Amino acid sequence: MHEILDSLRGYLLENWPELLWIVAAAGVASYLAGRRARSRWRRRDFLDRLNVTLSSIDDGTLRIRTILEMDCEQIFLNATAAKSVVALARRTTADDPILPIPKEDCWQYLNAVLNEISERFADGHIKRDLGLPVQRGQYVLCLTCERAGPVRTQKVRGMLIRKSLLTAFPREEPRYESSWHVTRWKTLQQLAEQYAKNPHRFLELEICL
Incomplete structure (x- = not known):
């Protein structure tokens, strides 16, 4: 000792x-x-988190519901890619909340998020393959970081919107469940415009339930 x-x-x-x-x-x-x-x-800066939300208009009311939230590194499985996403998020503006991902890289980033979403709805696709009754919907996904209006927290947000809503977006402003949802309404208006002009910034997916 x-x-x-x-x-x-x-x-x-x-x-x-x-x-x-x-x-x-x-x-x-x-x-x-x-x-x-x-x-x-x-x-309220949490740009290392990626939040996927479903935005819909139901009976004249804008509804926002979280589908998933994870660290960027858990989704993109690469520290360099995750840091790039955060850097791109910091370059968004009030006029263009979509991450300015280079065109040749859009699919790579969006597909990583799509995979996480698809995993959560895998049961529906298996049921469909087995011939069981399911409900199907076509959705559109893009990556944003909202800067305009009273945004409560700064996060990378995967916007999930029904394709039929985005391609025939209403002009009439909806009611809001919360006052700060006015920012999401403006974001959705911008997304509808961008989807028509730059569809490469979006990725389409089918969800089965």
Whole structure:
């Protein structure tokens, strides 16, 4: 036992500057990480999260429902891709909330999100394959980061909208379940316009239930 203690004491005496530096560096890193986290919380900045929401108009009321929410790295399975998504989200504007993904990369990013959505509705596709009765719907997906209006939190948002709604978008403003949903109405208007002009920024998918 004494030999072990003597050996440990000798190691500490010989390496104390290096050990002190490691402890100090860890303390500074922990402090900076905490400071960044507090700053992000105050700014409601959660761009490393991807939230997929279904937007629909039901009986004259705009309804927004979460389908899934995950860390970007869990969806894109690559730290570099996830960081690119966050960087693209920071480049969105109030006039164009769609992530400015290069045309040649759109499918790659959108398909990663589509896979997560499809996994949650896999039962419906199996039922359809077995010849069981299902309900089917055609939907459109795109990636956005809303900047206009009273947005409560900054997140990357996968917008899921029924294709028939987006291609025949109503002009009459709907009722809102919450006052800040007016931002989503404006976003949907922009998406309808972009879908007609730049369909490569969207991905179509079928959902079965």
